Amino acid sequence: MFKSVRVNRRARPKTAIVFAFADRRVASRPPKPFSPRALAEMLNRPEFTEEVGAIAEKVLPIGRLIVVGLGERKAFSPATFRTAVAAVGRRLRTLAAGAIALTPPDGLDPSESGRAAGESLGLLSWDPKLYKGSATTGRAPYDLTLTSSNEKFLDGLEFGLTMASSANLARSLGQTPPNIATPMWMAEQAKQLCEETNMTCRVISGEELAAESLVGLANVGRASANPPCLIRVEYRPPAPKAQKKPQKPVVLIGKTVTYDTGGLSLKVNNGMVGMKGDKDGGCAVLGAMRAVAELIQPPFPVVALLAAAENSVSSDSFRPDDVLTFRNGVTVEVTNTDAEGRLVLADALCWACDAENPACIIDLATLTGGVVTALGSTYAGYWCEDDSLRKDLEEASQATGERIWRLPMHSEYRDMMRSPVADLINSNPNRHAHPIQGTAFLSYFVKTGIPWAHIDIAGVHKTTVDKGPYVPGPTGFGVRLLAEMLRRRSRGTK
Ligand code: BES
Numbered sequence: 001m002f003k004s005v006r007v008n009r010r011a012r013p014k015t016a017i018v019f020a021f022a023d024r025r026v027a028s029r030p031p032k033p034f035s036p037r038a039l040a041e042m043l044n045r046p047e048f049t050e051e052v053g054a055i056a057e058k059v060l061p062i063g064r065l066i067v068v069g070l071g072e073r074k075a076f077s078p079a080t081f082r083t084a085v086a087a088v089g090r091r092l093r094t095l096a097a098g099a100i101a102l103t104p105p106d107g108l109d110p111s112e113s114g115r116a117a118g119e120s121l122g123l124l125s126w127d128p129k130l131y132k133g134s135a136t137t138g139r140a141p142y143d144l145t146l147t148s149s150n151e152k153f154l155d156g157l158e159f160g161l162t163m164a165s166s167a168n169l170a171r172s173l174g175q176t177p178p179n180i181a182t183p184m185w186m187a188e189q190a191k192q193l194c195e196e197t198n199m200t201c202r203v204i205s206g207e208e209l210a211a212e213s214l215v216g217l218a219n220v221g222r223a224s225a226n227p228p229c230l231i232r233v234e235y236r237p238p239a240p241k242a243q244k245k246p247q248k249p250v251v252l253i254g255k256t257v258t259y260d261t262g263g264l265s266l267k268v269n270n271g272m273v274g275m276k277g278d279k280d281g282g283c284a285v286l287g288a289m290r291a292v293a294e295l296i297q298p299p300f301p302v303v304a305l306l307a308a309a310e311n312s313v314s315s316d317s318f319r320p321d322d323v324l325t326f327r328n329g330v331t332v333e334v335t336n337t338d339a340e341g342r343l344v345l346a347d348a349l350c351w352a353c354d355a356e357n358p359a360c361i362i363d364l365a366t367l368t369g370g371v372v373t374a375l376g377s378t379y380a381g382y383w384c385e386d387d388s389l390r391k392d393l394e395e396a397s398q399a400t401g402e403r404i405w406r407l408p409m410h411s412e413y414r415d416m417m418r419s420p421v422a423d424l425i426n427s428n429p430n431r432h433a434h435p436i437q438g439t440a441f442l443s444y445f446v447k448t449g450i451p452w453a454h455i456d457i458a459g460v461h462k463t464t465v466d467k468g469p470y471v472p473g474p475t476g477f478g479v480r481l482l483a484e485m486l487r488r489r490s491r492g493t494k
């Protein structure tokens with residue numbers, strides 16, 4: 001953790017970082033006044049292994065020189081560079097290095113490597129100790145200043161750092177416990193972001209939820225003393241950027257269940273612990289909106305819908321056997337109150353389709369334990385039947401390292417969600433194709449013809465390992481993926 005990470009083009013560095021490949025050839029020259037002569041000996045030390053992120057250091061009268069391994073030259077990519085920079089970032093955390101100089105490595109465009117380095121160091125600066133109190137002591141973090149003689153690399157660093165700070169917003173919201181982060185608290189955070197960034201915020205709650213037929217939110221949130229709401233954040237392009245003819249918005253939807261007890265279908269065997277993370281889809285969407293407003297500024301509108309509710313238990317809980325009639329007329333027999341995410345998302349999807357005239361819809365949700373069984377924490381599962389949206393997402397995934405893997409949709413899966421009583425059941429008692437059932441259910445709430453992607457982040461929204469640029473806790477997964485996807489769309493202006 002750093003107190004801050006900043007770029008200063010005129011800083012006088014005391015530490016220089018140089019990169020080298022596994023073949024012990026340097027990939028970047030030491031910045032002045034460091035000389036390449038010091039390097040030969042360092043590269044031959046036993047600690048400079050062939051691994052990505054191997055480190056050798058030397059303290060010279062003019063300052064400290066650190067050489068960082070990039071692994072095999074032919075496998076070098078922005079992903080490897082992020083890993084290498086995270087390794088040296090971890091070392092810098094313990095050094096109180098102050099200002100450091102970096103030189104871009106061969107084999108990548110400097111704006112691309114700068115961005116990867118900025119993202120890595122920015123993610124590493126996130127403070128996991130937000131809720132530590134007076135019984136915790138530790139070393140005070142310091143300000144890290146980055147400099148370089150390469151302008152494109154510096155621009156990339158600044159871009160990457162801003163991207164990371166948006167992901168860090170999502171992580172801090174995710175880390176916030178459910179006694180603080182209620183649905184209305186999430187709405188307050190959204191309003192605050194909108195004030196800071198010139199976006200607009202609307203919160204639909206109370207009787208307005210019923211008036212708008214947002215029955216999923218009203219029912220899932222009914223048992224809690226912390227009332228549910230639909231949070232709508234809108235980005236509009238600044239006047240000179242806006243196109244002549246009005247553009248359809250890209251709509252981002254986030255599952256924002258601030259706590260998931262399972263409801264009357266109560267979670268058992270410790271399955272409830274950690275369910276503060278059930279809001280991480282919404283947190284990621286809010287983080288992405290910050291990146292949209294501060295960094296990407298697309299020439300088309302972007303609308304975020306956060307479906308926020310606490311799935312709690314009381315005598316006024318919604319129950320298994322209840323039948324709900326959704327905004328689009330589809331009726332749902334509740335078979336399991338723990339399949340609540342799809343109910344609140346159904347509201348947001350209906351709203352997006354009939355109130356926003358969307359160019360496309362992307363939803364992010366910690367929807368199923370089944371996707372964790374299927375893909376672990378390595379990939380998010382995703383579904384998308386639109387070739388063009390699929391391409392945009394997969395390219396953004398490649399560029400950011402936020403990995404997604406497409407799973408199938410088929411009418412047979414949709415048939416599994418049919419109810420003998422109503423149109424649909426919200427959960428089939430068998431667990432066949434479990435993560436696909438959730439998507440099949442959601443598909444009934446998306447109008448045909450609107451490109452839609454559903455991303456199930458249940459396996460990737462948090463991590464338990466201290467690795468790369470992440471520490472145990474929320475990862476902010478989806479912020480960089482969505483922001484990058486919108487950046488690519490902005491360039492193409494589809
Ligand atoms: N929020 C959970 C899914 C989840 C599980 C997220 C583990 C993160 C980690 C979701 O609301 C849920 O309870 N899903 C059930 C669905 C079932 C009752 C149909 C599940 O996956 O078991």
Ligand code: MN
Pocket residue numbers: 260262337338339340341
């Ligand atoms: Mn649940």
Ligand code: ZN
Pocket residue numbers: 257260278338340341366367
């Ligand atoms: Zn849930």
